[in-house]
Amino acid sequence: MSKRTITVIPGDGIGPSIIDAALKILDKAGCDFEYEFADAGLAALEKHGELLPQRTLDLIEKNKITLKGPLTTPVGEGFTSINVSLRKKFGLYANVRPVLSFKGTQARYENIDIITIRENTEGMYSGIGQKVSEDGNTAEATSVITKQGAEQITTFAYELARKEGRKKVTIVHKANIMKSTSGLFLKTAREVSLRYPDIKTEEMIVDATCMKLVMNPENFDVIVTTNLFGDILSDLCAGLVGGLGMAPGANIGKDAAIFEAVHGSAPDIAGKNLANPTSVILASVQMLEYLGMQDKAAQVRQAVSAVIAEGDRTTADLGGTHGTTDFTQAVLDRL
16 A cells, blocks of 8 residues: 655745654654655745745645645735635635644633634635725725635535534624625525534624633634634634644645644744744644544644643743754654
8 A cells, every 4th residue: 555645845934843843743653654845935935936836836736635834925025925825726715723722831721622614715815806096095905705615614614513523613704794795604604504403503793703702712612704704713712722833724625635834934933943843733633634544643632732731841832941852852752
């Protein structure tokens, strides 16, 4: 039986060091993957003169599964977001952002277990109709929501909820004000919800959702929403469990999936052996679950959980004094 080949994009800044940690852990867990490495972001710009080389796109297309470190898109220089480009190119319509409480973090809450499912290709991030008037006094952007896109993402959310034994899906919207776009999303989500009578459905306006997540986050289970709202809410949820360093992300389409650390490339600490690799390690756990390797996924998650709970060689953001390599070794020791 041939080995599964994974495309690996180390990324920028701290990306290569945290990706290296994740790969060592996958190997130690006996996942037996082959890796094909590809460049993107500033590292690719320096090597190849472009942020997203064709070879990288070809490898993502060929292998279907990608593990990605944080990428940097130069700001204010006319470059399109690399992450947005990847989502559009490969039809990665579902952004899946789970957050889970780990004992030993400096988080303000305990017992949080929420999955935010964000539509990944439409809405305010579709990039349509962006323009600024000649006098610089007026700016416009167009939000596009389609019934197909709304149905696809809400069906994904309910199917995931059912598969994972989740009890409730919260549809988050702003249909009271944005009656056309958010209204269509809500109407479509309601229609989809009728096909899942075994799962409780609630509807919530986005601003109320933010307040309730802060006040009573334990009341949430699965959240499904549009692109902009999902971007904001998923970061808010990460804050409930200790920050972006504890939050992985998956971008899933019909034919491809990219698993990633959701935090930035942190160039200020790159090369200093300070970064917490947990986000990308948990992204690799998501990848294992996607591939049906639940036993391996549970092994890795339990090892990470034990390291953090015991404060064994943890990084500064987790209250420790150690770096990336020591933290990684602590996880390896438990595997």
